[in-house]
Amino acid sequence: MPEYSEYSEVLGGKCPFGGDTVGGAFTSKPTLSDWYPDRLRVEQLHSDGVVADPLADFDYETAFSGIDLDELKTDIKDFLTTSVDWWPSDYGNYGPQMIRMAWHAAGTYRIADGRGGAGQAMQRFAPISSWWDNGNTDKSRRLLWPIKKKYGNAISWADLMVLTGNCALEIMGLPTTGFGGGRRDSWEADDATYWGPEWIENSHPESFDAMVMRSQRWNGQPGDSDYELEQPLAASHQALIYVNPEGPNENGNPRDSAIDIRITFARMAMNDEETVALIAGGHAFGKSHGKVAAGKIGPPPEIAPMEDQGLGWSNPEGKGFAEYTMTNGIEGAWTPNPTQWDNDYLTNLFRFEWEKHENPHTGATQWRPVDPDAPKTPDAHVEGQMNHLMMMTSDIALKVDPVYREICLRFLDDFDYFTKAFSEAWYKLTHRDMGPKSRYLGPEVAEKDFLWQDPLPPHEGPVVGESEIGTLKQAILDTGLSVSDLAFTAFSSAATYRDTDKRGGPNGARLALEPQKDWKVNVRTGEVVDRLTQVKASSGLNVSLADLIVLGGCVAVEQAAASAGHPVTVPFTPGRVDALQEQTDPEQHAWLEPVVDGFRNYVMPEFSSVSKVSPEQMFLDRAALLNLSAPEWVALTGGLRALGCNHDGSTVGIFTDRVGTLSTDFFDVVTSMDYEWTKVDEAGTSFTVDDRATGESKFEASRNDLLFGANSQLRAISEVYAGCDGGELFVRDFVAVWDKVMMADRYDVTKG
Structure with missing residues (x-):
């Protein structure tokens, strides 16, 4: 074998394993999506599969049930009132920081498609891990690692994060409504969920262009009759959990902020009272951090230097933490007692007039009391230093919006009522994505049935034999x-x-x-x-x-x-x-209610005029929501077409003259070259299926039918069933996926 020196001479001194070879094998671009940006990403149906899960066969329910929950909570509460040198706690209490971690883990939930939420601990992975609104939540999880390590796989990250938030509330005086375990962790980055059309370079705070971002996901401006947020999105901006705390477009306008708050919290399944309770309750604790200009902060975890070992947002100023901490750029605390559950947030909001000013460190818009005799709040780290109270534009919004104001005054008059409202809203926030109550584990599950849990009456008597x-x-x-x-x-x-x-x-x-x-x-x-x-x-x-x-x-x-x-x-x-x-x-x-349901060949009439995506993309999303694989998607669709299951009883996509027979006729047509497909309308939503030899129109079709012949992955599966030996296999596969869909919500007899 030639020596390297001989290769080096031939290659002009270059390493033979170099240049384009290494780049082609290991760089991230170009990808299929770069080459073909409009391609249907069927592979999203197979993301987060069992192959990626090291605990796929692990009986989490049994392991979790074996934990002494009181002991675990004691360990968490003992930790919360400590402090470590590499990331000191504010006010000697990690509680507020952990509430934010749990809140932001749960706050990604959106009601339009049920995505997001705390249920899989997706805050650990991109893109959520590196959103600028999640700045320094990586430190919160790293602080919890010793407890996670002690209890191992018996407590998932998803459950631990929520439970830690509960413990934080409890040590600071809030009686929590309860805690239900049972969340199983995800094990890979989320490359499927649509979080919005904006692209933020590296997710750096300094690259956050509010005006550009709003122009892409919002229609109109606050106060316009047509002001609307793109579906299914919930957050007001990319890389935010809810709204920009400085107001829409960072405009510092509380009335505009109230409009955004109402829209985004509603998209996250919260009504007005729950919204006020969460904001006012959450801001009873801790502080906001803004001591260093955003442009000085390092990259987020996903692209941080390897030597930082998964921690992002390195801070070059001073210690880089404690009194130099930077998260959203707003600096200060809302109350004089940031580690105590009380009503001071609302008291101060309504007792004082507030003036807008600019944070000298970051330029962020925030508010302080006009009254020089207003109470001060102790500095989180500098002993003896007292600071002005702080409010955000999104806080002042609660005071100026008439509906929010009325709720605030009700809470001010009845602290016990406010306490109950916040406690129950927190329970909803952290459990909303878990599904029915029967899936909750542990001794602290709330006895009360909440309407948002879609309760069912108990089954009485024996089942039919x-x-x-x-x-x-x-x-x-x-x-x-x-x-x-x-x-x-x-x-x-x-x-x-x-x-x-x-x-x-x-x-x-x-x-x-x-x-x-x-x-x-x-x-x-x-x-x-x-x-x-x-x-x-x-x-x-x-x-x-x-x-x-x-x-x-x-x-x-x-x-x-x-x-x-x-x-x-x-x-x-x-x-x-x-x-x-x-x-x-x-x-x-x-x-x-579906906007598009390709299984029943349904497209909501308003869809084409308001949607930025194609019906087939929505069909793929519907298959994903049903937790189908690509083969299951193909088999289920072909069977429903054979059974004549169009929403309106039409013949669109029914490529058979024997409706009600579980035949492979649908696949025979979509894979056959005996036909050509002709647009009926310029937009390409309707088609005829024409006999190539005679020109006769044999069938009608939609985009959701053509899909199974046009998409390479779906066509390959369709060919399996269209083959001479595909009939029996198709019936078997259809029956299996039919039963899967019918049993998907039977948590009383299956684990899931």
């Missing part, structure tokens, strides 16, 4: 309802499920309640629900409408499979219950 199920199947067949209508109604009951926040699904039969029964996408379900309600009443059996809706779908699939020559028994697990209307919040459930 095999012989009774057979009787019910026959009764369903005797109704004369078609295979198509039964399958459509069952799928419609299940299609609301969101794996992101564990909401929706067939359990509860909320398809029969407001608002779901009136959704346009559910127009075909009314008669089926009425007939199945009659079956329930006449059967004399202990069966719910929810079970009958699902069983009706199973009957339909069995009939369709038999017609295709592949008879099967579709799994059915009874035990569902029926929710009451008073257990269903129409306003909150309205967010479950």
Whole structure:
């Protein structure tokens, strides 16, 4: 083998493992998305898979239940009142810092699609870990590492972060509503969630251009009749958790800030009272940090130097921490007692007039009392130093907005009421993305059922057995309802499920309640629900409408499979219950209504005029919310087309003349070169499927149909089912994914 010196001579002194070879193998660009920015990223369905999870087979429920929670909480509380040299605690108490960590972990939740929240500890990974609004939360988690190490995998990061926030509130005097464990950690960066259209170079604070950012995610300006935030976004700016504390566009206008607050907190599932309670309650503790200009602060964790070992935002000024700490650029505390639960925040907000001024260190807009005799607050680190109280523009907003002001005054008059409101709002904030209460673990789960948990009545009596199920199947067949209508109604009951926040699904039969029964996408379900309600009443059996809706779908699939020559028994697990209307919040459930549901070939009429994304992107998102893999997505769609499950009963995408037979006809057409696809409209939303030989239009199609022949990954899967041996495999795969969707919300019998 030649010596390196010989290679060196040939290569002109260059290392043979260098140049383009290393760059091509290890640099991050160009990627597929760089080359083809509009490509459908089907791979997002397989992110955060079991291969990435070192604890995929770990029984977390059993491990968590084995923890002595009192001992763990004692360890946390003992730690909170200590201080370490590398990151000293403010006021000798890490409590306020840990409240911020937990709040910001949970505060990414958004009700539009259920994404975000504390449930997977995504604050550990990009991009959330490196948002400038999460500045120094990396220090909070690193401070907690000794406790995490002591308890190991028995406590997830997600649970530990929320529990630490609770402990912090408790040591400072707030009685918490409770704590439910059961959050399982994610294990890789989130490259799928859409956090907004803006691009912030390196997520540095100095590159934060508020005007540019608002022009991309907001329509209009505060106060305009058409002022609206892009769906499904919740935060007012990229890299923020809620709103800019200096006001929209950093304009220092409290009235404009109140408008942003109301929109963003509502998008995060909070009403006006919960919003005020969270802001006023959270700002009873701790301080804001702004002692160093943003331009001097180092890069965030994701791109920090390797020697910093995952810690970002290095600070070159002074000690680099303590009295030199920099987070959002605003400096000061809201109250004279920043480590004590009291009503001083609201007292001071309304007792004093506040004037705007500029932080001399960072240039940020903040507010101080006009009255020179207003109380001072002790410095967090410099002994004996007293500082002016501080308010942010977003705090003054609570005083000037008439609705927020009324709530504030109510809290001022009744501190106990305020305490309860904040405690319950905090519980909602930190548990909102966990789904039904049955998923919560531990001895501190609140006994109260909250409407936001989508409560269900308990199941009473034994579930129906095999012989009774057979009787019910026959009764369903005797109704004369078609295979198509039964399958459509069952799928419609299940299609609301969101794996992101564990909401929706067939359990509860909320398809029969407001608002779901009136959704346009559910127009075909009314008669089926009425007939199945009659079956329930006449059967004399202990069966719910929810079970009958699902069983009706199973009957339909069995009939369709038999017609295709592949008879099967579709799994059915009874035990569902029926929710009451008073257990269903129409306003909150309205967010479950699909804008696009490609499974039922539905596109909301308003979609094309307001959306910046394509129907197929939304279809992909719907598949992701159902927690489907790409093969499951393909099988489920092909089966629903064969069953005739369009929302309006139309023939669009129904590439068969034997509707109700679980055939592979859909895949035969999308993979065949016997047809060509012709646009009906200039926008390319509707198509005809034309016979190449005769020019005859054979079928109608939407973008959500063409997708399975146009996308390379989905076409490859479609070809599996279109092959000569694909029929039996398709029926088997469809039945499996059908059962998965019907059982997605059955936390009473499965873990998840």
